[in-house]
Amino acid sequence: MKLKKIASFFLIGTISVLTFTGCGDSKQDLSKKDSLVMTTGAVRTLDSVKASDSESFNMIQNTQETLLVYNHDKPYPGAAKSFDVSKDGLTYTFHLRDGLKWSDGKPLTSEDFKYSWMRLLNPDVGASYAFFLFPVVNAEKYYTGKGNAKDVGISTPDKNTLVVKLEHRVPYFDQVVAFSALSPQREDIVKKFGEEYGTKPEKLVYSGPYVVKEWKKGAKVELQQNPNYWNANEIKVPTIRLMEIKEFNTKYQMFANDQLDVIEGGTGDYINKLKEGEKEGKWKIDYSAMPSIFFTKYNVKSENKALANSKVRLALSLAVDRKGFTDMIIKTCIPAYGFVPPGILEGDLDYRKEVKEPLKEIKFKDPKDLLIEGLKEEGLDQDPSKYTFKYLLQGSTAGTKTQAEFMKDVWEKKLGIHVEIVPTADFSDYLQKENNGEYDLAFSGWSGDYNSPLTFLDLFMKGNGSNTGGYNNEKVNDLLKKLDNEGDPKKRIEISKQIELEEIVKDPAMAPIYYQDMNSFQKNYVEGLQFTKFGGRYQLRWVSIKK
Template identity: 30%
Template sequence: MKLKSGIKIAGLALLSGLVLAGCGKQSSSESSKKEISWMQINSLTTMDPSKATDQISGQTQNGTNEGLLRMSTDNKVIPGVAKNYTISKDGKTWTFNLRKSKWNDGSAVTAQDFVYAWRRTLNPKTASQYAYIFDHIKNANEVNTGKKPLSALGVKAEGKYKLVVTLAKPQSYFKYLVAQSYFMPQKASYVKKFGAKYGTTANDLAYNGPFVLKGWNGTNDTWTLVKNKNYWNAKAVKLNKINFQTVKDPSTGLNQYQSGKLDVVTLSGQQVKNYKNNKEFASRKVASTWYLEMNQRKIPFFKNKNIRKAISLAIDRDQLANKVLADGSVAAKGFVATDMSLHDGKDFADASYVKGAVSQNLAQAKKYWAKGMKEEGKKSVSFTLMGDDTDQAKKTNEFVQSQLSKLPGFKVTNQNLPYKTRLQRSADGQFQMVLSGWTGDFPDPITFLSLMTSHNTYNNGRWGNKQYDKLIANAEGKDANNTDKRWDDMVQAEKILVNDEGVVPLYQQVTPQLVKSNIKGIQFFPTAPIWDWSKVTIK
């Protein structure tokens, strides 16, 4: 899932924070109110499950809606709307038995709500960027390209409370997919009633999860999750309300935390060093990678491998992570994040690590650059690097700009835009170079690797490699049930990607936070949806 950017802390705020740490006022969210206030560093963009692509939207939807299953700790799934499920011996038929649950308006959540939602996502008219992830369902690709009708999709309701899914080929991680926001049910009457407005404000859709969204008009920087009294497991939800506030200025966030206006805030930069021993400090390593994309679909210059290799080898990732970001983030070992997937005790990122492809070597970079510039008939070039408008993105852009300026004749101009704008321009191919981020949707390397296949809608730069595509197809096809071969396919694919510098991995994100000590039960996941607030309590 597309990532949000982080923030940094100003010097004065650091000094005041050191004095106030651990002795701030009691939060205004008194335990008797059973509510907390949470800082977000970017605004909510959409609540339409078929169109959401970013992390904030996915997190919010996980709080307000529920799929067949829910993510849990230790890479496990637990029952959601489905109370249980069975899988056929050949791995192609998944049967979900639904519990009797309700939408927030009191009407029943049925199997047909899932059928409708999945068909809507795959409808070519919807133009969902997440349509690709349904590709294992029978006829999904044909439906999505308009070659077959929506009714041909391999999902059907057998009565109100049984959903049968037919896959074209086995998919061991399908259980993780049905726990994600893009597989959640949608109420057809709401979609038809609101049309193009569906999911653009808090009032334009129905909710079946632990909370209901309130106070979001589509553009404002505050919104609230209120306990859903019609949620099937409402008794287990202890919070009455979660107040979200978008805060981009770090000193403002810190001040509001210390004055009791915020209960959870995100830290960055030097602030982390000063708070890491505080009892309210928490460091969350996310399965996310920030990387540089070059627009190869519109700019032939970036199709030159020597140019891409020069760009990659010119960047000191350790300096970026340790000195510029200084928030616990680490230099990327590759495109796939670390600490997410193991095979025979070995982390995928270690198994696929190509040190020479992600380490700075300025002398070698200049040689590749000279060769590439000669091949392209250029003496100088000028390109724009697009990124978000947050402090962390600006600092990253500035660092990359300075690093690339060491390549003779390379001028880079930075362009920092609002998060929503950057996402849209990236998807539309309206960029030259862009700082992009991805959080794994589920704990399997394929959640990263599938993005870089030639025709994936998230492959914004349109890098392509036939051998890479074949290896991913094998991992998802003929080798899907052979754990060793599938792993080898993915390792080889990752090595092709990083050696070819299809994208330039920069760093893996760590989210450092301050959390009031009386708040318990926050569930954090390295992959999507990142947070589960349904079990939070206030002591």
């Protein structure tokens, strides 16, 4: 599909705890508190069309207004007050609210949505999420240069109406519409700033509940209430400060000292400390299983010719000690033996309950023997010790290094290969290197964009913006197209099962490691903060401070 929000488990940055000395007080005067302080990872862009990672979409989800928005993980009226669907399910008509405005006071109309969506499809832009709109009539033809923009099935009968015509039924299209990549954009602003659009707060306008007041890359993002937002009177917290902090121990100390109001994640001993604090009533916890998976992605076009062989890639996967990783290293999350996380639905059916994880179902020989077989098939030297695999990390924190050392140790002991750990400066640096294919193996993550197995399985389709490793399996490509056109939930599950088996076992594109769960720790006065399963990671529009 897309670069579908590559997810980061450890949020990273460059701020020292000393930066915040005096910012908090263990006995806060809540009657005067009018802002919240949270954390963020490295934001790459504020351009909704060019965004492709979770940290950027977090900012966009809270500063731009899609037609529908996620409220408790279900599409909810946003810029559109309502929408109609034709009986055949092929035509969606969205009715915008009256009087919508941009942050500079100018009217927001259906033309702004059409412009943004057509820009997403423009082949010259090269948007990672263009495929999101491929079900629209003639959209894929336009994107691939086989059709014209004027023939794409998106029209605006008037300034408050957007009509979208689809090639085939899409059961989750309302969820697609709620995703931040489909935010509106102003043509005059995009053209004014050109390539700089979305690179600085002042180089765009906003349609959502907040505007970006300040963005200091590598340090912080400050959001301020948008007075021209259609529902501005219901925004309870006027300022949100999001800090980039490198190490989780720094986050923990700041949270314990009231310098942070909310923290997410945490592993090992910090989870235990935070849970103990919750038991003592110091703060509260919001736990949920997330539609996210972390895995090792293979670069099949790497200079390391061994990765061209499916048996070599499968051997790397079989050697992974998933339970050891979750039990001993991160001390949280769920070992993954498939690619689709628990809780993902196809209609009313839970895919993971209907389909067993493929790595649990199939018995294999010793992974080192399999590795040697694969090397032999490629006509390569069969001595594993002759091969070094470059392993790209999502940062350089103590946590990421510990995880990498565990994986390196397992691979080297079980397979006899060498593994070179390649750290990155931050998540943004990782994404650049990952997009450029500067890796043999990459620690990667994916968060679902909507509630269907397809949001994971199409990650390795030919032409997908996230398919940086050059994986190209014609059977998978054909099955994905078949899945995209199938409306029956049971048939969709059967097709998804075939795709998952191919991507993991028969011709591996990656090695699953763990499904993510989410621990959000919030001060007791924080209310209404939603950590969403789809789209950006959180919704700030309903948050408030209990006085």
